[in-house]
Amino acid sequence: MPPPHTHHEHGHHHQSGDGGQAEILDLDAEVLAEHIAAITRWLPVRSDPRRIVDLAAGTGAGTFALLDRFPEAHVIAVDASPEHLRRLREKACARGVDGQVRVVSADLDDTTWPDLGTPDLVWASASLHHLADPDHALRAVRDLLAPDGLVAVVELAGLPRFLPEHAPAERPGLEDRLHAAADRLHTEHVPHRGADWGALLTAAGFTVADELAVAVDIEGARDPAIGRYALGVLRRLRGAVAEELAADDLAALDRLLDTGSPHGLLRRDDLALRTERTVWAAGLRP
Incomplete structure (x- = not known):
């Protein structure tokens, strides 16, 4: 799917799974763990869900945050990438929750989905905007959700930023x-990024119960993983936009990506992770 993977945006186009993307997803889960946990605490559930489906689960950031929040639940983690699902299974075993996690390989753009049961909660984080037909996916969620169930759609305002303005x-x-x-390429190839998911949920037959905006601003000095995260994200961004850049910009980017350079990202002390997420929580229309 063109262009070549700017689509991780916090790493979440889960329909293709190379190791580099999986590493970014793991770093995403590590760096943003507190923010993901805050979202799970905010979810306006009527009672603790026992059956959860994590759509485009990646390497499990949402799956394990939801199990931390709802420890009695069972989660079906759906993804198209064998590498992502392998990592997720390994993490489930390492955490001792493999009996509560089932992985299912599926492409959410397929006309028919595998049997995912009747979940009380469906979680879709930074994934629906990559689909060719997110309306179809939302209708599929509507058809499988339990009558009192909740769907949570987490979407991104854009790619994360790491450098100061003057750098x-x-x-x-x-x-x-x-x-x-990247935005120019996304406009062509990922037209649903930045969509009004509240309106799309309503059109698919849901009632939006609440909406939450989450601003993220974490100083790199607080978390050394931010340097590695910035390196992974900007490497993949380079792969997508190199042909669009002026020669001087490309050279400057390559200096930042040079892990052996004193001027590289891993040696900078002024990095920060800045991004925004919006969460829509919706139930079936009465």
Whole structure:
């Protein structure tokens, strides 16, 4: 699916699964663990769900956050990537919850989905905007959700940012230009990014119960994983937008991505993770 993987945006186009993307998903879960936990605590559930489906589960950030929040639940983790599902299974075993997690290989763009039971909660984090027909996916969720169940759609405002505005010194504003190039490609290839998911949920037969905006701003000094996360994200961003960049910008980006350079991302002390997420929680229309 073109362009070549700017779509991880916090790593979540789960329909293709190379190791590099899986590493970003693991870092995403590590760096944003507190924020994901806060979202699970916010969910307006009527009672603790016992049956959960995690759509495009990746390597399990949502699956395990939901099990931490609802420890009696069983989760069906759905993804199209064998690598992601393998990692998720390994994590479930390591955590001792493999009896509560079932992995299902499926492409959410397929006309028919495998049997996912009748879940009390369906979780779809940063995944629906990648689908060719998210309306079809939402109708499929409507048809399988329990009568008192809840669907939670978590979506991103855009790619995460890491550098100060003045960085790097030789090409200030480089990250803005990278994002502008990625946005141009996304407009063509990922048209549902930034959609009004509240309206789409309503059109699919749901009633939106609540909406939550989550702003993330974590200083790199607080978490050394942010440097590794920035490296992974910007490497993949380079792979997608290199042809769109001026030669000087590409050279500056490559200096940042050089792990042996004193000017590389891993040596900087001014990184921060800045991003925004919005969560829509909806139930079946009465």
